[in-house]
Each structure stands twice: as C-alpha cells, then as structure tokens.
Amino acid sequence: MIIESAERKNQYIVTGGKKLNGEVKLSGAKNAALPMIVAACLGEEYTTLRNVPTNLNDVKTLVNILVELGADIIVKGDVVACKRGGFPNHLRAPEKSSSIRYSLLLLGLAAAFSERLSLPLPGGCKIGDRKYDLHIHGLEKLGARIEEETASLFIESNGLKGSNIEFYLPTTSGTENIIIAAALAEGRTTLLNANTRPEVMQLAELLNAMGADVSCKNRIVDICGKNQIKGGIEISVMPGWDEAVTYAVAAGITNGEIYIPDFNTKYIKEDVRHLNMAGVRVFEWGSSLYISGKSKKNPFDLFTAPYPGINSDMQPIFAALALVADGTSSIADLRFTDRFQYVSELKKFGADIVSFGNTAIINGGQHLKGSHVNATDLRGGAACILAGLICEGQTTISNVEQIERGYENITTKLTSLGASIYAL
Template sequence: MTSSVDTALKQEYIVKGGNKLFGEVKLSGAKNAALPMIAAACLGEKFTVLKNVPTSLKDVNTLIGILQELGADINVDGTTVSCKRGGFPNQKIAPQRASEIRYSLLLLGLTAALGEQLELPLPGGCKIGDRKYDLHILGMQKLGAKVEENERGIYLESHLLVGNNIEFYLPTTSGTENVMIASVLAEGNTTLLNANTRPEVIQLADLLNAMGAKVSCGNRVVAVEGQSVIPGGVEVSVMPGWDEAVTYAVAAGVTGGEICIPNFNTSFIKEDVRYLNLAGVQVFEWGSSLYVSGKGEKKTFDLFTAPYPGINSDMQPIFATLALAAQGTSTIADLRFTDRFQYVEELKKFEANINAFGNTAIIEGGNPLKGTKVRATDLRGGAACILAGLFAGGETVITNISQIHRGYENIHEKLSNLGADIHVK
C-alpha cells in the first residue's frame, strides 16, 4: 500500500467523474484526536501506547518528528505510537519545521507543564483566515507561564504553574487542549470556561485521566485538578475519523452510490447526519456499522457552522459540494473562518454556480459540472475538489495534493476501492 506521505511527493490527482460509489470503506484514526494525544502522552514518565494513529499523515509525521528532535522518546510501529517524556525539551529552540503545522502550538502546553522553556516558530496549517493563537498565550499566562512574542516566534518560560479560572472569548479546540495539557501538572485547580468540548477534546481528557491526571469535561467547561506527576504507562486507541466519515458519506451522496462504514456510529456526527438526511442522503446505523445511501433526490439546505455539537467549520466545503448536487439554492454561513471560502473559486472552475459574500456561500445546485484543473487551497477545500470531480463530466486534475494528505489517509485508494476512477500522477 502506498502511504499518503509517499504520494504527497507526487503532483496531482486525476479524477474521471461519473462512477457511483459502492462498497465498504474503513476509517483511519482521527488526525485531530491523534495530534493532541501524542503531545499529551509525552507528559508521562512511562511509555503510553496509542493505537489506531494515522501515522502516514503529513501533520502526524511532522509532530512526531519535532517531538523526537526535541528529546521526547517516541517509537512508531505501523499505526501504534509509544510516547514518553524522555529528555524533552533537550534544547531551547524548536526546529523551524514546527511552523508547518498549527498543532505545534501544543508544545507550549507541554513545555509549560514540565516547567521548562522553549522558543516556537509561528504555527502553520491551513490558510483559512485570521486563525489567532492569542487564546493559547492567554491560557499559558493565566497559569503563570511567561510568554513573549518576537520576530522569530513565541517564547515560553515556566517554573511553577498555578491553577486558575480561565474564560475564552470564543471556543477554541486546540486552545482548550493546550490549557488541559499545561494544567494537569499545575498546583491547584483550573477551570476553563467557554471551552470547545468536541469529541477530540473529550478523548484527550480520557487519555490524561488514564495517565494519572484528573480532568472532567462538561458542556463547554473543562475542570482540572492538578497533580504532582503524570505516570503514563497506559494503552488507548484513537477514535475513528468522523470528518473522514462525513466526507465519504457526501461522496456516496453526490455520486448516487451506497457505502458501508464499519465500526462507526453517529454519536459524534449527529448534526452532520441531520443535514445529510435533509439533503436527501440517507444515513442509518445497523449493528456496529454506518450505512449511507445517496440514491435519493438531493435537496437544498441552509447550514450554519457552530461550536460542537454544531457543524464544524471544517466541514462546510464538504457540504458545499453536496449542495451542488441539489436542484435549487442552498446557503452555507461560516461564523468563524470567513476565508475558508477560498475553495469557492476552485469550484467555479467546474462551471459551478457558487458565490461567497462575507461569511456566506450561496450555491445554485443541480447544474452539470465539467471536469477541469483545480488546486487544493487547503485540506477540506482539496477534498471538496475531489468530491466535485467524482460527479463532474470528464476529467479533473487536482494539484497541490499535499494539502489533502495532511488530513486524509490514502484517500485515493479508499475511493478507488469504492469504484471511483481516481489515481495519482
């Protein structure tokens, strides 16, 4: 099997539309759950073993490599990753490639928890608008860490963290995770208000508790009772990729196919499923599997992104593609990242009738799409281009596919196994 890292070195996806997707697709571990779990596992004195890690994803490989270079003891065996602190941090300046991924910000929480110092280059990730990291800095400072910004990046110095009440002005997933990681070794209690308590955050809390922390997650509230040590030495499996599940469900929808996703249920995607059903894509559970039928007529919908349990901003490009398959007008409003609409210009190249104004995309669906050459502007925008190519007439060429490989493991192979005509050139 060719890994996503290997294929990311190649240039393009070639997609020929018109094939209906049928069959079974197995999900990889969730990237956005695995990344904070890897960082948190490095708090432990003993090896913590993480199973079902999507180790062929670029972002996962990058974070593991950075942590190893900074002295963390990490071993990778297939989809199993074993982590402990080791000598982290063995230097005061993080490698420059930490700027490639946004989740490198979690090195701040890890460093603060361990009472060390580190200079971190400014984080990367998808270019989808004003993705501030001020709440990360606020959280570290509220716990007593010294944080400064300079032309090189973010400098953090920590000695003894003390628990505190911290309120975010808006929910942030990685900011919540950073404070959780930092505060488990702080003196006293920490309460984080207006936290983003997504399923990935809840699994991080479960991992930290298994390692010896005391963390509770409620509805937008996280409470941490600081401990003197985090032993580690446990084994936890990373949750399946719910975002991947929604993407393949939409793929079945736009092609008029039927797929089965084994060992997955709707518990993490209830709002996504509600919109899929509204759009005419039938989703239901049977036994331990999820079944999706896209054979019915597609219907228009009006979608607003929102903090969990609402639709994640990540998913709006995926739902925009589904709207193109429905006859009539749909709207999608993104209340967080207005610049996530960069993908709209790429979808227009398919002769799609879609326009973005401010924080809203207006989609006139039901018109035939024509294959074209497009660029993956970011992770989900690239996935949306693949989806459009699956039901467009003719051939579609997608460039900059390394963006797609940041979050989808072996996506072209999985789609090929469902009957799609897609390959890497």
C-alpha cells in the same frame, strides 16, 4: 524514532461519472491523534496509542518535531508509543514546527515541565485569521511568561499554578493546550467556554488513564494538577468522524451506497440531520453506518457552530453536496469567515457558487466539467475531489499535500469504492 516521508505526489487525477459502492474503513481521527501524541509525552512511562493515522503528513511532522526535541517515541504501523524522555532538549523547536498549527501544543507541554521553548509561528490551513491569543491568554493565566517575537513565540515557566480562565471564543486547540499545561500545575484550573467537542473529551480520557485529573463537559473543563503523570497505558484513537462525513457526501453525490464498519452517528448527529434533509440517507445497522445516495438531492441552509453543531471543517464538504441539489443552498461559517477560498476552484468546474462575507450561495444542478484546480487547503482540496467525482471528463488537482495532511490513503479508499482517481 523519526518517521520517513513517502515519495510525495504532486497531483490527483480524477475521472467523474462513477458510482461509489462498498465498504470503507475509517482511519483514526487526526484532530484527536495529534493532541493525544503531545499529551502522551507528559508521561514518565510509555503510553501506547493505537489506530493512529501515521501516514498523514501532520502526524509525521508532529512526531518528528517531538523526537528532535528529545521525546521518546516509537512508531510501528498505526501504533505510537510515547513518553517524555528528554523533552525539551533544545531551546528552539525545529523550523518545520511552522508547518502545522498543532505545534502550538508544544508551548503547553514545555510550560507543564517548567521549561523554556522558542516556537516558530505555527501554520496549518490558510483559512483566514486563525489567532493564538487565547493560547497565550490561558498559559499566562497559569503563570507562564510568553514573548511574541517577529517569527516565533517564546515561553518560559518556573512552575504553573492553577487558575480560573475564561475564553471569549471556544477554541479546540486552545482548550487542549490549557489541559496539557494544567495537568502538572499546582492546584485546580477551571476553564470556562472551553470547546468540549469529542476530540477534547478523548484527550481528557487519555490523561485520566495516565494519572491526571481532568473533568470535561458542557463547555467547562476542570483540571486538578498532579506532581507527576505516570503514563504506561494503552488507548485507541477514535475513528475519523470528518472522514465519515466526507465519504457519506461522496456516496450521496454519486448516487451510490456505502457502509462504514465500527462507526455510528454519536459524534455527527447534526451532520447526519443535514445529510438526511439533503436526501442522503444515513442510518445505523448493527455496528455499522450505512449511506445511500439514491434519493433526490434537496437544497439546504447550513451554518457552522461549536460542537454539537456542524464544525467549520465540514462546510466545504457540504458545499460539494450542494452542487447536486435541485435548488439554492446557503452555507454560513460562523467561525472562519475567510474559509471560502475553495469557491473560486469550484467555479472552474462550472459550478454556480458565490461567496461574500461569511456566506456562500450555491445554485445546484449545473452541468460540471473536469478542470485543473488547486487544493487551497485541506477541506477545500477534499471538496475539489468530490466535485471531480461528478464531473464530465477528467480533473487534475494540484497541491495535494494539503489533502494528505488530513485524509489517510484517500485515493486508495476511493478507488476501492469504485472511483477513478490516482496520484501522479
């Protein structure tokens, strides 16, 4: 079932000066949903995923790629049912595969089934050197043959065998690719220095329910390969922790108060620690998360790190928070040293921010004015929205398809909280 894309909007118009108040419900986590959709296609029977953010561009693209390659997928609202079907029914994946990085997982899926596939080089956010060498290293250790061509990767497998694999750097999608491929490999695979963040843990939970044998903890993943994975189960995608942190910062910088139902701090403890240090009060009450931005905002020093540290995805969001802090904050990205393209856009608002190497320095408390800015990538675009919420006057944000890759119905959700934002 191909998902039709809604009419594309090119810009967001944001008028600053509104406090955000009220309830915001989270969508399913994109970075959990995408590998779960691919993994569900290992099954011989339909596996049903609930709470899938099916309005996101990346989810639509991945589903459509899999369908075009023969997978059986049914989408109804936020429910996605998947099974292998005829995957892969073509030797080459469609060209749209180059638009999302998670298309790399199709290599592991094809290899698991002892098939061949040519994949256009993957894309995603343009945030510097995002290598896929660890994907290749891991899949080759399992016995796959991979050729790097000018604009594509070709994989061929005559049956995978378990192996001991060690990553020189923990990678989320690389870990997920090896898990998917090794689920049908002969024997046991042990992956050391894996990224065992929450999304990876839920992938293991899904596969175990489908009939695989995956153990995942403390940067070590063990997979005992099976001859077949039945599938035929139901599971809900975890809520978007990244979305929660973004809306928490939005409440903080606008001096507002919001609550997020059916969510807690389990997966964002380090983010919450920094939010509280910065003067954004975050606490649990019952089954909800409450955020108050009424306190004075303090400067902070932050560096990204693999889970349970602060994910690199969130550093542009914290940069927006630093804009209202009374003093100088620093942010160092230890994963993607070039993830500071958004800095030039924040400067257009009048922000006092500079970046060099893998670090940004923000002198907060400047008077910001609306501007015309560009969403350089997913999180950089979200940072521009946040800056627009606290500016004097109107802000126009272009290239918003980047934002819509990862934030479902963001204008509707912000409007419900009292923001002045609409798509044009």
